[in-house]
Amino acid sequence: MNQYEKRIPIIKIHDYLIVPIQVDMHDKQAIQLQSQILEEIARTRAKGVLIDISVLEMVDSFIGRMLSGMASMAAIMDTSVVIVGMQPAVAITLVELGLEMPGVDTALNMEKGMEMLERKLNTRKIDTY
Amino acid sequence: MLDITCDFKSELLGKFAIETEYDIVTVRQTIRQFAKDAGMGIVDQTRITTAVSELFRNMYNYAGGGKVFIESGDVEGHHALIVTCIDHGPGIENLDLAMSDGYTSGMGMGYGLPGAKRLVDRFEIQSKLNEGTTVRIMKWK
Numbered sequence: 001m002n003q004y005e006k007r008i009p010i011i012k013i014h015d016y017l018i019v020p021i022q023v024d025m026h027d028k029q030a031i032q033l034q035s036q037i038l039e040e041i042a043r044t045r046a047k048g049v050l051i052d053i054s055v056l057e058m059v060d061s062f063i064g065r066m067l068s069g070m071a072s073m074a075a076i077m078d079t080s081v082v083i084v085g086m087q088p089a090v091a092i093t094l095v096e097l098g099l100e101m102p103g104v105d106t107a108l109n110m111e112k113g114m115e116m117l118e119r120k121l122n123t124r125k126i127d128t129y
Numbered sequence: 130m131l132d133i134t135c136d137f138k139s140e141l142l143g144k145f146a147i148e149t150e151y152d153i154v155t156v157r158q159t160i161r162q163f164a165k166d167a168g169m170g171i172v173d174q175t176r177i178t179t180a181v182s183e184l185f186r187n188m189y190n191y192a193g194g195g196k197v198f199i200e201s202g203d204v205e206g207h208h209a210l211i212v213t214c215i216d217h218g219p220g221i222e223n224l225d226l227a228m229s230d231g232y233t234s235g236m237g238m239g240y241g242l243p244g245a246k247r248l249v250d251r252f253e254i255q256s257k258l259n260e261g262t263t264v265r266i267m268k269w270k
Contacts, residue, residue, distance in 0.1 A: 024158060026150040027186070057161065058175050060182040061241045089175040097179060097244035098230060 008033050010040045015047040016117060018110075022055050030066045037070060041079050048117035049074055052110060054085025061099050068101040075103070080120050082106065084113035139202030139211060147214075148194045153185040156197055160212060163199060167210055167270045176248040177210065177268045183241035184214045184264050192218020192261065204251070207269040217261040224256055 008029075011018045017040055025033070037049060051067065053059065059067070071081040082105045094101075107113035142163055145156045157178050164174040181197075188195035195216030202211050221227045230243045242264075246252040251267040 024154050026154045028150055058157070058178045058182065060179050060186070061244060062182075062186060087175075089172045092172055093175045093179045093248065096176070096247050097183075097241075098247065099244065 008036075010037060012040070012044050012046060015121070016114070017041065017044065017046045017049045018052065019049065020052040020055075024057070025063065027062055030063055034066055034070050034073070038073055038077065041074060041077050046079060047121055049079060049081045050110060050113045050117065051081060051083050052085050053083060053090075054087065054109075056090060057087070059086070059090050059094055061097060064094060064097075064099040064101055068104050071101075071104045080105065080117055082113040082116050084108070084110050137202045137204045137209075139200040142199045142201055144199070145197045146194065147185050147188050147197060150189065152194075153182065153189060156185060157182045160199060160210075163201075164210055164268070167201065167208070169210070169268070169270060173268060177212070177266070180245040180248040180266055181212055181214075183245040184212075184266070187241065187262075188214055188216045188218070192216035195261075202267075204267060207250070207267075209250070209267040209269055211265065211267045213263065213265040215261065215263045220258040220260055220262055221256040222258060224254060228254070 006023055008019065008021055008023065017037065019033070019037060021033070040046065041049065051070070067083055074081045084107045086106060105116060107116050143159065145152070145159070147153060147156060160181050161174050161178045164177050169177070185197070195214055195218070198213040198215070200211040200213070202209050204211070228242050228246070242254070245266065249266040250269045253265045254262065256262040
């Protein structure tokens, strides 16, 4: 098995799914990951997803679109997605590339991402009362 | 090959074929390594890796693949890393349109060409219908 067939883990902790992307994904792998995450959301009824991209050395337009698509799809399933740990060089390149990622929440690291999800969930609880 | 003028001295570092999705990943990683070896900073390494990733995907999606030449050369007083992508696909009908921001092709996405152009120091493109497309990008070291 080479690194391209390696499955990206989706870890469930309480109400959250944690997805550490630690390989340079090819396009098909990115699409597979998208559907795997959605299936896991349905199966575990997770309230939030943290996608850690801190080891990704580049995000091109395809992966960028996959991440923002992921956030919109999860939102339809009543789940929030936070992308955490984007490297500064990746952020600079994404902006220069002209890729906008509307509706995508980001956080500096896993801890801040978790806090962001918790804040969102709390606001939602208050809203329902 | 469509002609793009070669008015500079260069040394061929490598020649690769893009035939599968895996090739897109491995060849862009190779280019990052060349950029690193050339002493480029992390942001420039990321810029050129991202730019070539867009170009390789175009070759794979629209032309079924193509060839990539990586060179090191001296251009207008700059030490440059030069990447040339050559395919024999359908070609691009309207280059001006394909090079404009916000343009999307029939596949629901753009060619990523204007974005790739912004990430490099020089960007040249030649395309002929039913013959293919050649794109050459350069990043100063």
